[in-house]
Amino acid sequence: MTEARRVYTGRQRVTPSEAFVETLVAQGVTDVFGIVGSAYMDAHDLFPLAGIRFISTAHEQNAAHMADGYARATGRHGVCIAQNGPGVTNFVTAIAAAYWAHSPVVAITPESGSLTAGLGGFQETEQLPIFSKITKWQTHVNSPSRIAELTGRAFHYALHERGPTQVNIPRDYFYGEIETEIPRPFPVQRGAGDSAAIKRAAKLLAAAKFPVIVAGGGVGSAGALAELTALAEHLTAPVVNSYLHNDTFPASHELAAGPLGYQGSQAAMKLIAQADVVLALGSRLGPFGTLPQYGLDYWPKNARIIQVDADFRVIGLVKPVEVGIHGDAKAAAAAIYGELRSVHGERPRNEARIAAIRAARAAWQQELDSLRGANEAGRVDPRRALAELAKARPKNAMVATDIGNVCSVSNSYLQFEEPNSFFAAMAFGNCGYAYPTAIGAKVGRPERPSIAYVGDGAWGMSLAEVLTCVRENIPAIAVVFDNGQWGAEKRNQIDYFDSRFLGTDLANPNFAEVAKAMGGHGITVEHEDQVGSALQEAIASNRPTVINLRLTQALGDPFRRDAFKPPRRLLDKYAAYSAGA
Known part of the structure; x- marks a missing residue:
C-alpha cells in the first residue's frame, strides 16, 4: 500500500488513465463513489493498485450524495464518477x-x-450545460495531455471555493500515451478581511448593549469553533446557529441558544429579537433562517449587522449590513477578538445576560415538552420519538436529515457538541438526501455513528442503498419515520385544500423486514419506550440497520406559509368541488 500511494515527481511518460488516477492519489483521494461504466473503465481498473476504494452504489444520485456526506464529515474532497449520459445526468x-x-x-x-460528439450516439448528451449553475467551476478536458492538469485544478477550486466542480472527459481520452507532470495540491490561506472593517466591527460590538452572534456553516468549514467561543465569551454574547447548522456551537455551552429558522429554537429567536448588533459569522443569512416562526417575527429590524463570509457575493445579499467583511470565519473571529482586547480592553462577564439565556432556554424546553402529542396503539407521537432519539444518541454521532415534516420538526431536538456532525439538504431541500449522505459520512468518519432521519416517502428514493451498505460493510443507520404519508404536503392539503388528500397517502411494507431481506439488520419500533433502545442496539450491532419507527400522523407546522394563498376557483365545476359539493 505504501508503494501504491507513492507520489510521482517530475515529468513522466504515462497513459492518460495513469495520469488521472495519480492525480487523485496526489490529492489524497482514498474513496470514490459511483457505478462502474465502460466510459472510464481503463482508469477504474487502476483504483485498487492506487489505494483507492471504489464504492459501488445502487444509483448515481446517491453516489453524489455520498460524496457530499463524505466531504461534509471530513472536510476533504468527496469524489463521484459515473457512466457518460444517463449515469452523469x-x-x-x-x-x-x-x-x-x-x-x-x-x-x-x-x-x-x-x-463521435454531436452525432447523437449511444448515451450521448451535452454534460456541461446541465451542471453550469450548480458548480463552482467546470472543465472539459480538450486533450489527453491535459487530463492531470485540469483534474488537479478542479480539486483545487472545489476545496478553496467551497463547492462542487466538474471534470468532463471524453471517453477516448483515457487511452494512449502522454508526457505529463502530476500536479500537487497547495494550500491557499484566507485572511481575516479588511483591517478597517475589522476595527469597525470591533467598535460596534464593544458598544453594543445586546450583541448576538449567528454561527453559520462557515464556522465548521473554517475550523473556527475555538475563535468563535473566545469571542462570544469575551462579549458574553448569545450564540444562535444559522438554519440547519445546529453543529456550529456546542449546545451545552452556557451561551448557546439553539438554531434559527423553521422548527428551530424559540430561545434563539427571542434572544436575537433583542439584539442591537448581530455578528453573522460564516453565514449568508439565507431567507429560511430569518423568516417568522411560531408566530414570532423575530429578526431584529433595527439591529446593525456585521456579516463575515468567504464569498463576497453573499455579503449584504439578504439583509443590509453595517459592516461587511470578506474573509475567513476563523481568521476574522480571531482578528475581531484581538482588536476588542487590545483596543477596548477586557470585559467582565455579563451575569444578567447569562441568566437571560438560561431562562430563555428553560422556557423553550418547557414549551417543547408541552408540544408532545399522544401515542396511539402501535404508534408513537413524532415529538416523543424525536425526544427519545435525542436522549439515546451518542454525543459523537453524526446525523443527516431528509426533507419532510417529521424530519423538519427534528430541528428542535438536534443538539451537537462538535462541528461537522449535522448534515441537512439545506436550501435545495431534496428528498432522498439523508441516507446516502449518512453513508458517505460513515465512510469518511468510520469511528463515529452515522444516523439518517428519513420520512417514509423519501425512504423510497434511497432504500436500495441498504444493498450498498451490506455489500460494502458500511454500518450506517436509517431511522425511517413510518407514518403512511407525505407529511409536509399533507399539511398543506389540510391547511389550504380542505383535507383533500391527493397523492399524499402511503401504504408501506415493514421496512425493517425489507432491510433483513436485503441482508441488513432491521428493528421495528411501535412503543415509545423502545425508541432509545432500538437506536442503541443499531449502533452496537455495527451492521447496516433500518429502524422502522411507526409514528402517528400528527404533523408540525407547515414549512412555507409565506408561499401559499387561499386557492381561488373560477370555473363552476372546480368552485363546487372546492366548496365540498
Whole structure:
C-alpha cells in the first residue's frame, strides 16, 4: 500500500488513465463513489493498485450524495464518477444539494467519444450545460495531455471555493500515451478581511448593549469553533446557529441558544429579537433562517449587522449590513477578538445576560415538552420519538436529515457538541438526501455513528442503498419515520385544500423486514419506550440497520406559509368541488 500511494515527481511518460488516477492519489483521494461504466473503465481498473476504494452504489444520485456526506464529515474532497449520459445526468440533483451545502465535491463525468460528439450516439448528451449553475467551476478536458492538469485544478477550486466542480472527459481520452507532470495540491490561506472593517466591527460590538452572534456553516468549514467561543465569551454574547447548522456551537455551552429558522429554537429567536448588533459569522443569512416562526417575527429590524463570509457575493445579499467583511470565519473571529482586547480592553462577564439565556432556554424546553402529542396503539407521537432519539444518541454521532415534516420538526431536538456532525439538504431541500449522505459520512468518519432521519416517502428514493451498505460493510443507520404519508404536503392539503388528500397517502411494507431481506439488520419500533433502545442496539450491532419507527400522523407546522394563498376557483365545476359539493 505504501508503494501504491507513492507520489510521482517530475515529468513522466504515462497513459492518460495513469495520469488521472495519480492525480487523485496526489490529492489524497482514498474513496470514490459511483457505478462502474465502460466510459472510464481503463482508469477504474487502476483504483485498487492506487489505494483507492471504489464504492459501488445502487444509483448515481446517491453516489453524489455520498460524496457530499463524505466531504461534509471530513472536510476533504468527496469524489463521484459515473457512466457518460444517463449515469452523469443522475448526478444533477445531488450536485445541486452539494452546491447549496458548500461541499467540495468533485464530479468526474466521462463523456461520449470525441470523434463521435454531436452525432447523437449511444448515451450521448451535452454534460456541461446541465451542471453550469450548480458548480463552482467546470472543465472539459480538450486533450489527453491535459487530463492531470485540469483534474488537479478542479480539486483545487472545489476545496478553496467551497463547492462542487466538474471534470468532463471524453471517453477516448483515457487511452494512449502522454508526457505529463502530476500536479500537487497547495494550500491557499484566507485572511481575516479588511483591517478597517475589522476595527469597525470591533467598535460596534464593544458598544453594543445586546450583541448576538449567528454561527453559520462557515464556522465548521473554517475550523473556527475555538475563535468563535473566545469571542462570544469575551462579549458574553448569545450564540444562535444559522438554519440547519445546529453543529456550529456546542449546545451545552452556557451561551448557546439553539438554531434559527423553521422548527428551530424559540430561545434563539427571542434572544436575537433583542439584539442591537448581530455578528453573522460564516453565514449568508439565507431567507429560511430569518423568516417568522411560531408566530414570532423575530429578526431584529433595527439591529446593525456585521456579516463575515468567504464569498463576497453573499455579503449584504439578504439583509443590509453595517459592516461587511470578506474573509475567513476563523481568521476574522480571531482578528475581531484581538482588536476588542487590545483596543477596548477586557470585559467582565455579563451575569444578567447569562441568566437571560438560561431562562430563555428553560422556557423553550418547557414549551417543547408541552408540544408532545399522544401515542396511539402501535404508534408513537413524532415529538416523543424525536425526544427519545435525542436522549439515546451518542454525543459523537453524526446525523443527516431528509426533507419532510417529521424530519423538519427534528430541528428542535438536534443538539451537537462538535462541528461537522449535522448534515441537512439545506436550501435545495431534496428528498432522498439523508441516507446516502449518512453513508458517505460513515465512510469518511468510520469511528463515529452515522444516523439518517428519513420520512417514509423519501425512504423510497434511497432504500436500495441498504444493498450498498451490506455489500460494502458500511454500518450506517436509517431511522425511517413510518407514518403512511407525505407529511409536509399533507399539511398543506389540510391547511389550504380542505383535507383533500391527493397523492399524499402511503401504504408501506415493514421496512425493517425489507432491510433483513436485503441482508441488513432491521428493528421495528411501535412503543415509545423502545425508541432509545432500538437506536442503541443499531449502533452496537455495527451492521447496516433500518429502524422502522411507526409514528402517528400528527404533523408540525407547515414549512412555507409565506408561499401559499387561499386557492381561488373560477370555473363552476372546480368552485363546487372546492366548496365540498
